[in-house]
Amino acid sequence: MPWCEPCAKYFAPSALTTSGDCPSCGSHALVTGNTNKVTAKNLDLKALAASGGQGAEKIPWHFKLLVVLLVIYLGWRIVSLFL
Numbered sequence: 460m461p462w463c464e465p466c467a468k469y470f471a472p473s474a475l476t477t478s479g480d481c482p483s484c485g486s487h488a489l490v491t492g493n494t495n496k497v498t499a500k501n502l503d504l505k506a507l508a509a510s511g512g513q514g515a516e517k518i519p520w521h522f523k524l525l526v527v528l529l530v531i532y533l534g535w536r537i538v539s540l541f542l
């Protein structure tokens with residue numbers, strides 16, 4: 460929707476002049492995009508993920524330790540089958 464900054468008003472595309480200017484002040488600086496509204500086009504998922512989940516993707520050290528111990532244990536169980 461065209462937005463006129465000097466008038467601080469939205470205009471229907473049909474309400475504009477034939478050259479696409481503001482009908483009230485004649486300003487040519489009409490912003491057609493929704494600058495302060497989150498849409499599918501301007502939604503930045505990476506920035507959202509970085510700000511929202513602060514370090515959410517970081518694996519805790521005790522989980523890594525648990526996985527290492529599990530691998531060692533299962534490895535030993537397999538080795539012990541052939542002993």
Ligand SMILES: [Zn+2]
Nearest residue numbers: 463466481484
């Ligand atoms: Zn205007």
